[in-house]
Amino acid sequence: MRFLRVGPAGSERPVVLDADSVAHDLTPLTADIDGAFLAGGGVERARAALAEGALPHTDPAGQRIGAPLARPGKVVCVGLNYVDHAEETATPAPIEPVVFMKAANTAVGPDDTVLIPRTSTKTDYEIELAVIIGRTARYLDSPDAAAEVIAGYAISNDVSERSFQHERGGQWDKGKSCETFNPLGPWLVTPDETGDPQDLALRLRVNGELRQDGHTKNMIFGVHHIVWYLSQFMVLDPGDVINTGTPAGVAFGANDFPYLRAGDVVEVEIDRLGRQRHALGQA
Structure with missing residues (x-):
């Protein structure tokens, strides 16, 4: 998986790309991609949510990409x-x-x-x-x-x-x-x-x-x-x-x-x- 954050500096929202490079909104799982997300098993939870089809599609095209x-x-x-x-x-x-x-x-x-x-x-x-x-x-x-x-x-x-x-x-x-x-x-x-x-x-x-x-x-x-x-x-x-x-x-x-x-x-x-x-x- 590939995680990224898109939007204006200081107001980025989290996104995850699946194996087919389709972008999914990660906000149902977390407000951001940070140490707390990683420590709380965020990668594994995101993987499971993708497998279940629980994350809606999103289109980050044309938006600023922040640090991931x-x-x-x-x-x-x-x-x-x-x-x-x-x-x-x-x-x-x-x-x-x-x-x-x-x-x-x-x-x-x-x-x-x-x-x-x-x-x-x-x-x-x-x-x-x-x-x-x-x-x-x-x-x-x-x-x-x-x-x-x-x-x-x-x-x-x-x-x-x-x-x-x-x-x-x-x-x-x-x-x-x-x-x-x-x-x-x-x-x-x-x-x-x-x-x-x-x-x-x-x-x-x-x-x-x-x-x-x-x-x-x-x-x-x-x-x-x-x-x-x-x-x-x-x-x-x-x-x-x-x-x-x-x-x-x-x-x-x-x-x-x-x-x-x-x-x-x-x-x-x-x-x-x-x-x-x-x-x-x-x-």
């Missing part, structure tokens, strides 16, 4: 998690996952405008596979146990301001947490429809030019390992999002790609998870 998850609890990010990205930044491959946080309110819709901060000189893009947690995870016994706590997957663009991140001292978070810096979606795709999370191609274009062309098989730490690993250090709650790293091709890498500017258009796609298209504006 309302009010993420926290956004946990993993850095330098692709071999080629570590190489392009001249950084040794990490022995353990590099972990940092991104403000939860950075999440916006997949086609919403991304705002370049007022003093930015190095706003960058990072296509990433996002994991959405559906059950509480603490001290998981093994990476194999991670599959039981994953509600689904989505596309994330971990937009980053590199001068804030690397040249202003302190933690990376201030280069990662500017407003609109995490376009998410269009869908939350359940694991059965996503398939193997280590078998997904990722592509990002800026103004039509292919910048990133990667594959999740090249992750240093796989999805299930990351979820297991994080659960040893923090409690993962339903509605939390994990950004799992980006492949090579970012502007910060050794490739002479320019940083983003107002008026640029970024297009992002991951196999079976849909597409994003967002323009850059000025804050």
